[in-house]
Amino acid sequence: MSAVNAPSYDASSRQPDGIRQVRALPRRRPGEVFAAVALAGPAMALLLVLFILPVVAIVAVAVTDWQFGTRSLNFIGLANFRAIFADDIFLASLRNTAIYVSIVMPGTVLGGLAIALLIESGDSLRGFYRAIHFLPFMATLAAMATVWEALLHPTIGLVNNTFAAVGLPTANWLRDETTVLPVLAVIGIWQNLGFAMVLFLAGLKSIPQDLYDAADIDGADQWLDRLITVTLPMLGPIAMFVVVVVALRAFEAFDTVQILTQGGPGHASELLLHTLYRESFEFLRAGYGAAITVVFLVIAITLTLIQARLIDKRVHYQ
Amino acid sequence: MAAISLDRLSKRYGGNPVLDAVSLDIQDGEFLTLLGPSGCGKSTLLRVIAGLESQDSGGVAIGGVAVDGLRPKQRDVAMVFQSYALYPHMTVAANMALPLKMRRLTLLQRLPIVCRLLARTRATLRQIEEDVRRTAAALEIEHVLDRKPGQLSGGQRQRVAVGRAMVRRPSVFLMDEPLSNLDAKLRVTMRAEIKELHRRLGVTFVYVTHDQAEAMTLSDRVAVMLDGKLRQVGRPLEIYADPAERRVAEFIGSPKITMIEARVGEGGQVHVGSRLLPIETAQPPGSLIVLGIRPEAFTLVAPGAEGELLAGRVRLVEHLGSDLYIHLEGAGQAEPVIARLDAAQAPHIGIGEQIHLAVHAERMLLFASDGRRIRAATDRRPVAVVSGLRAAARAEYAR
Structure with a gap:
C-alpha cells in the first residue's frame, strides 16, 4: 500500500534508478553484509514462506493431476490448463468476473468520488457522513450478506415490497439468471464505496487552496470549471490508485457469492475465486484448482504492475 | 484604469x-x-x-x-x-x-x-x-x-x-x-x-x-x-525617517532603532539620565517619554564633548565594508545600542573599548509612553529636509 501517497504538488526529487545506484556503491565490509542480512532477513523469510513458496507450490501443483488428500500424483504438463480453457464453467466464471469487475470498478470509483466531493463541499456533519459511508467497508461481509439476503428475499424482502409499493417490477433477485450478477455487483459497490471515498477525501484534502484561489482569479469559478481545472487533475494519482485497488478487490469477490448464491442459478454468478475454491476444496481437484489459481494470479499481478507503472509515470506532475 | x-x-x-x-x-x-x-x-x-x-x-x-x-x-x-x-x-x-x-x-x-x-x-x-x-x-x-x-x-x-x-x-x-x-x-x-x-x-x-x-x-x-x-x-x-508611532519605528529599519527612556523637565526640556537634550517638547513636565535613534544617526565624539548622549563598552563590531555596526552595552540601556558608523571615520574601534556617541537634535524621534509620536518643539521642518540630515550631521562632526 505504499502508493497511497498524496499527489505531490511541489516538485520533489525523484529517486534515481535503484539498481544502478546499488551497483555504483563500493564493496561492502563483512559487518555491513551481516547487518543487512539480519535486518532484511526476517522480512525475506516471511515473504518466502508466505508468498513466494506458495506461488511456486501452486505452479508445481498446477502441472500435476493431484487430488487433494491423495498420496500420489503424476506430472501431466499443461493438461490442466487445456482443460480449464475447455471447461464451460471456468469460462463462464471468467466472463462473469469480467462483467462483475466492469460494473463494480467504475461504480465504486465514481460513487466514491461523488460522495467525497459532496462531503468535502459541505460543512456540517462531515464526520457522520464519512462514518456511515465507511461502515460497510469495515463490517464483516459475511454478516452483511445475510442482511442483503433478507432485503432481497422474493416475498418478504424490503426491496421487493418497496418496488411493489411504487409500482416497479419485482424479481427473485438472487435466483434469476439475469439479475443475480448485477445485484452482486451492487453489493460489491456498496461494500467498497467507503474505501474509495476515504482515499478520495484524503486526496481532496491535499489539494492546495491556492490552486482554487488561482482558478477563481482566472475565471474558473463555476463548480464544473473548478472540477475540470483543479480537482480532477489533482486527484489523478489517487484516482489511478483507487481504480486498480478496487479492481483487485472486485476480482477477489468471494463471500457474497459463497453465502448468497453458491454461484447459481446455473453458473450465472460463478466468480473466479469461488470456482477456484469449489474445484480445490469441494471437488478436491487440487491440480485443476491450482491451474485456475495461476490464471487468477496472472490477472492480479498484471493489474498490480499496471498500477505501479501508471502511478510512477503517468499521473505524477513532476 | x-x-x-x-x-x-x-x-x-x-x-x-x-x-x-x-x-x-x-x-x-x-x-x-x-x-x-x-x-x-x-x-x-x-x-x-x-x-x-x-x-x-x-x-x-x-x-x-x-x-x-x-x-x-x-x-x-x-x-x-x-x-x-x-x-x-x-x-x-x-x-x-x-x-x-x-x-x-x-x-x-x-x-x-x-x-x-x-x-x-x-x-x-x-x-x-x-x-x-x-x-x-x-x-x-x-x-x-x-x-x-x-x-x-x-x-x-x-x-x-x-x-x-x-x-x-x-x-x-x-x-x-x-x-x-x-x-x-x-x-x-x-x-x-x-x-x-x-x-x-x-x-x-x-x-x-x-x-x-x-x-x-x-x-x-x-x-x-x-x-x-x-x-x-x-x-x-x-x-x-518620520514614523508616526513607536511600533512603526521599531518595525521599520534594520538594525533596529534604539529606544532610550527620557523624562520631560521644566519648560519642556528633555532629559536622558542627567543629560539635557538640545530639544524641547510640549509634553507636561514630569512625564516619561521615549527617545528613538536610528543606528546611522549616531556620531562618534570625544569623551565629554558637547552633545554627547551616551557612552558604553563595545561588545561587537560588524564590518560591512563601507559601514560598521557597533553594538554597545552598558550605556544605561537594557538592550545593546546599535550604532552604524562610517568605516572611514571610525577605523580602529575594538571590542571592549569605551566609546562616546552623540546625536544631532534633528535625528531624535520622540514618542509618548503610549507609543504616539511627539513632534519636538524645535523640529518643525518638513519631512523632505530630513533625508539630507545624515550628510548634515556628518559635516557637523567633521567640523
Missing part, C-alpha cells in the same frame, strides 16, 4: 479582528506595498481586494465602482501567489492561456473536442495562443512554454505566475509575497524585474510583503500594517 478605494474594512476570524477599520486610497498606476509582520492581516486585506474573501463590514471600490459581492473574475484583478499556484498538470502555455480561455470561450466551446472544430473557436484559440506567446516573449519564458511547472526553476515559475497574471491585461495587479520562495540572489533580480514590469505596464500594483527591503525599493507608497490596523501610509523614506 483603476484606483482602489478601501473604506473602513473590518473582518474577524472567530472573534479575532484581522482587519480593523482599514481605509486606504490607492492611486491609479501606483505601486503600493502592504508591509507588516506575519499575521498582521496584510494578506487577508489583499484577498479581500481580490474578492477571494469577503469583509464583515466596509467597502471596496475599484476604478470608482463598488465591487463588494462581485466574484474575483468580475473585478478585473490579477493575482500572483506566494506559492505561484500554477496548475501542475498543465504546460506553461496552458497555464497562461487559462484566464483567456475562461473569458473568451463559452463553457460549450471549452469542453468537448468536437467544438474545437468550429471555425470561430479555432480562430479564438489561435488568438489566445498568440497572446500567450507575446506575453511569454516579454517575460523571456518562450522556450519553456511546452514544459510543466514541475520542470521549471523557481525563477521561471515566478515568471510564469506573473505571465498568467499579465496575459489578460488586468487593471490591478495583486501580489502576495511573490518573492519569498526564491533564494536571496534571485530575489534581488526579480525585484528589479517587478519594478520594471510596473513601469512598463503602468497599472496599479498592490504588493504584500514582510520584507522591508522589498517595500522600500519597489514602492511608491508603503502602508505599514500591525495587528489588523493601518499604522502609517507614506513614501518609503517618510516611513523610515
Whole structure:
C-alpha cells in the first residue's frame, strides 16, 4: 500500500534508478553484509514462506493431476490448463468476473468520488457522513450478506415490497439468471464505496487552496470549471490508485457469492475465486484448482504492475 | 484604469479582528506595498481586494465602482501567489492561456473536442495562443512554454505566475509575497524585474510583503500594517525617517532603532539620565517619554564633548565594508545600542573599548509612553529636509 501517497504538488526529487545506484556503491565490509542480512532477513523469510513458496507450490501443483488428500500424483504438463480453457464453467466464471469487475470498478470509483466531493463541499456533519459511508467497508461481509439476503428475499424482502409499493417490477433477485450478477455487483459497490471515498477525501484534502484561489482569479469559478481545472487533475494519482485497488478487490469477490448464491442459478454468478475454491476444496481437484489459481494470479499481478507503472509515470506532475 | 478605494474594512476570524477599520486610497498606476509582520492581516486585506474573501463590514471600490459581492473574475484583478499556484498538470502555455480561455470561450466551446472544430473557436484559440506567446516573449519564458511547472526553476515559475497574471491585461495587479520562495540572489533580480514590469505596464500594483527591503525599493507608497490596523501610509523614506508611532519605528529599519527612556523637565526640556537634550517638547513636565535613534544617526565624539548622549563598552563590531555596526552595552540601556558608523571615520574601534556617541537634535524621534509620536518643539521642518540630515550631521562632526 505504499502508493497511497498524496499527489505531490511541489516538485520533489525523484529517486534515481535503484539498481544502478546499488551497483555504483563500493564493496561492502563483512559487518555491513551481516547487518543487512539480519535486518532484511526476517522480512525475506516471511515473504518466502508466505508468498513466494506458495506461488511456486501452486505452479508445481498446477502441472500435476493431484487430488487433494491423495498420496500420489503424476506430472501431466499443461493438461490442466487445456482443460480449464475447455471447461464451460471456468469460462463462464471468467466472463462473469469480467462483467462483475466492469460494473463494480467504475461504480465504486465514481460513487466514491461523488460522495467525497459532496462531503468535502459541505460543512456540517462531515464526520457522520464519512462514518456511515465507511461502515460497510469495515463490517464483516459475511454478516452483511445475510442482511442483503433478507432485503432481497422474493416475498418478504424490503426491496421487493418497496418496488411493489411504487409500482416497479419485482424479481427473485438472487435466483434469476439475469439479475443475480448485477445485484452482486451492487453489493460489491456498496461494500467498497467507503474505501474509495476515504482515499478520495484524503486526496481532496491535499489539494492546495491556492490552486482554487488561482482558478477563481482566472475565471474558473463555476463548480464544473473548478472540477475540470483543479480537482480532477489533482486527484489523478489517487484516482489511478483507487481504480486498480478496487479492481483487485472486485476480482477477489468471494463471500457474497459463497453465502448468497453458491454461484447459481446455473453458473450465472460463478466468480473466479469461488470456482477456484469449489474445484480445490469441494471437488478436491487440487491440480485443476491450482491451474485456475495461476490464471487468477496472472490477472492480479498484471493489474498490480499496471498500477505501479501508471502511478510512477503517468499521473505524477513532476 | 483603476484606483482602489478601501473604506473602513473590518473582518474577524472567530472573534479575532484581522482587519480593523482599514481605509486606504490607492492611486491609479501606483505601486503600493502592504508591509507588516506575519499575521498582521496584510494578506487577508489583499484577498479581500481580490474578492477571494469577503469583509464583515466596509467597502471596496475599484476604478470608482463598488465591487463588494462581485466574484474575483468580475473585478478585473490579477493575482500572483506566494506559492505561484500554477496548475501542475498543465504546460506553461496552458497555464497562461487559462484566464483567456475562461473569458473568451463559452463553457460549450471549452469542453468537448468536437467544438474545437468550429471555425470561430479555432480562430479564438489561435488568438489566445498568440497572446500567450507575446506575453511569454516579454517575460523571456518562450522556450519553456511546452514544459510543466514541475520542470521549471523557481525563477521561471515566478515568471510564469506573473505571465498568467499579465496575459489578460488586468487593471490591478495583486501580489502576495511573490518573492519569498526564491533564494536571496534571485530575489534581488526579480525585484528589479517587478519594478520594471510596473513601469512598463503602468497599472496599479498592490504588493504584500514582510520584507522591508522589498517595500522600500519597489514602492511608491508603503502602508505599514500591525495587528489588523493601518499604522502609517507614506513614501518609503517618510516611513523610515518620520514614523508616526513607536511600533512603526521599531518595525521599520534594520538594525533596529534604539529606544532610550527620557523624562520631560521644566519648560519642556528633555532629559536622558542627567543629560539635557538640545530639544524641547510640549509634553507636561514630569512625564516619561521615549527617545528613538536610528543606528546611522549616531556620531562618534570625544569623551565629554558637547552633545554627547551616551557612552558604553563595545561588545561587537560588524564590518560591512563601507559601514560598521557597533553594538554597545552598558550605556544605561537594557538592550545593546546599535550604532552604524562610517568605516572611514571610525577605523580602529575594538571590542571592549569605551566609546562616546552623540546625536544631532534633528535625528531624535520622540514618542509618548503610549507609543504616539511627539513632534519636538524645535523640529518643525518638513519631512523632505530630513533625508539630507545624515550628510548634515556628518559635516557637523567633521567640523
